[in-house]
Amino acid sequence: MQASTPDPRGVAPRPARDPVAVVELAAGSATDALTELVATLAALPPGTRAVLLRLPSDAAVDRPVDEDSVTAWQQALSAVEDLPLPTVALLADRCTGVAFDLALCCDVRVAPGTVVVRAPTPAAGALPVGGTVARLVRAVGQGVARDLLITGRTVEAPEALAWGLVTRLVPDPAAALELAASLAALSPEALAATKRLALGASQDSFAAGLAAELSLWRTVRAGANAQEGLSAFAEKRDPRFTGPDGR
Amino acid sequence: MSGVAFGRHPGVHVGLYDAVAEIVMDSAPVNAFDRPFLEAVGEALASVPAGTRAVVVSSAVPRIFAAGGDIPYMARADLADQVSYVELCQQVYGAFEQVGVPTIAAVDGACLGGGLELALSCDIRVVAPGVRLGLPEATLGILAGGGAIHRIVRAVGQAPARDLLLSGRRITGAEAVDIGLASRLAEPGRVTTAALELAAEIAAADPAAVAAVTRAARSVLPVGP
Numbered sequence: 001m002q003a004s005t006p007d008p009r010g011v012a013p014r015p016a017r018d019p020v021a022v023v024e025l026a027a028g029s030a031t032d033a034l035t036e037l038v039a040t041l042a043a044l045p046p047g048t049r050a051v052l053l054r055l056p057s058d059a060a061v062d063r064p065v066d067e068d069s070v071t072a073w074q075q076a077l078s079a080v081e082d083l084p085l086p087t088v089a090l091l092a093d094r095c096t097g098v099a100f101d102l103a104l105c106c107d108v109r110v111a112p113g114t115v116v117v118r119a120p121t122p123a124a125g126a127l128p129v130g131g132t133v134a135r136l137v138r139a140v141g142q143g144v145a146r147d148l149l150i151t152g153r154t155v156e157a158p159e160a161l162a163w164g165l166v167t168r169l170v171p172d173p174a175a176a177l178e179l180a181a182s183l184a185a186l187s188p189e190a191l192a193a194t195k196r197l198a199l200g201a202s203q204d205s206f207a208a209g210l211a212a213e214l215s216l217w218r219t220v221r222a223g224a225n226a227q228e229g230l231s232a233f234a235e236k237r238d239p240r241f242t243g244p245d246g247r
Numbered sequence: 248m249s250g251v252a253f254g255r256h257p258g259v260h261v262g263l264y265d266a267v268a269e270i271v272m273d274s275a276p277v278n279a280f281d282r283p284f285l286e287a288v289g290e291a292l293a294s295v296p297a298g299t300r301a302v303v304v305s306s307a308v309p310r311i312f313a314a315g316g317d318i319p320y321m322a323r324a325d326l327a328d329q330v331s332y333v334e335l336c337q338q339v340y341g342a343f344e345q346v347g348v349p350t351i352a353a354v355d356g357a358c359l360g361g362g363l364e365l366a367l368s369c370d371i372r373v374v375a376p377g378v379r380l381g382l383p384e385a386t387l388g389i390l391a392g393g394g395a396i397h398r399i400v401r402a403v404g405q406a407p408a409r410d411l412l413l414s415g416r417r418i419t420g421a422e423a424v425d426i427g428l429a430s431r432l433a434e435p436g437r438v439t440t441a442a443l444e445l446a447a448e449i450a451a452a453d454p455a456a457v458a459a460v461t462r463a464a465r466s467v468l469p470v471g472p
Binding site for chain 1: 318319321322323326329330333334337341384385386387388389390391392393394396397400401403404405406407408409410412413414415425426
């Protein structure tokens with residue numbers, strides 16, 4: 001273990017060269033915060049294998065004001081969604097505004113049991129731009145999504161969990177970090193391939209999807225990490241997967 | 248019932264109850280999907296007689312539905328051989344989604360990896376509340392290549408699917424019903440009976456209409472905008 005650095009967000013001290021990048025959304029306008037977030041994610045250290053994105057309860061609720069900034073939002077949110085790493089969103093007590101948009105871009109959404117979620121919608125004084133409409137429908141299905149988008153209703157933890165607005169309730173932020181660390185310990189290429197296929201599954205044809213699953217299965221299986229995982233299972237030991245930095 | 252011990256493999260039986268066929272997996276200890284077993288499951292489905300109006304797939308192994316692929320085989324076999332094995336998985340699972348009658352998975356035990364891939368290929372999943380379901384492939388350094396990535400996203404949406412796929416975590420049958428991964432609960436020990444009763448109900452409806460609805464539902468992309 002390398003020397004620890006104090007964590008300014010109060011989660012826990014994290015080791016240097018941590019495979020989990022803990023990223024926090026900046027205060028200020030949503031557009032600026034998104035821009036800064038994308039820059040941070042583009043500059044992650046090479047050994048990063050999972051991202052924990054901490055979303056504030058007072059996230060900005062401002063929306064893009066012109067066509068150019070709508071485009072910028074779309075690109076920023078897609079950049080978060082398309083990261084080839086597992087992403088864990090840690091919601092605060094309240095998830096609205098740009099925090100809601102960003103949470104939907106993450107693979108796993110964890111929240112405290114006190115969480116209240118509200119989509120940015122006209123009823124909440126905001127337009128769900130940047131891909132949030134499509135992401136919400138793909139996340140939870142039309143049945144729930146259209147209600148949330150049209151009415152702007154607030155959703156508490158039990159319903160949020162049942163519908164998938166959050167995928168897990170956690171007792172404290174440390175549990176979210178533990179989860180991110182467990183994802184960071186898995187095979188990066190298996191996760192990247194699975195994530196890419198899963199994202200594609202909302203829009204590709206089933207036949208093309210099956211062909212892609214087979215093709216990526218072959219690519220991933222040819223790698224050393226797959227051999228390690230299967231051998232470890234057969235030998236009844238814990239696997240040790242290697243990241244792109246060789247660690 | 249006219250029970251038929253399916254001839255080609257000792258671990259696969261076919262039971263016939265009027266217009267319902269039950270494919271019983273009975274390959275202790277875990278119904279591992281090695282190649283001969285999977286081929287036999289596929290052949291059993293292909294063997295159901297004309298006039299069958301619903302198919303149930305179940306397990307006779309206590310506390311197990313099916314625990315997935317043959318990992319020791321995958322750990323040692325050469326790549327081309329394994330790719331043809333994954334193709335076989337896609338074919339056999341896919342057959343449960345292409346057969347002209349509704350298919351029901353009776354999940355009264357652990358349903359993991361290939362086991363869940365097979366269950367996801369069925370139209371209806373009946374589960375006991377305490378069974379464990381999951382796709383642990385990512386934790387083994389591989390991926391679910393038999394169609395399950397696409398099927399689980401289409402069944403439950405991106406929200407629970409990406410969490411389950413990337414973490415490989417197991418959930419209970421009760422949780423599976425909460426998120427729509429299964430649609431019916433039955434008491435432990437009663438799951439297969441409940442699935443057969445459901446199949447008999449389906450078999451009593453107009454077969455042409457049932458076939459048309461089943462085909463239509465399978466062909467829709469359910470979660471797109």
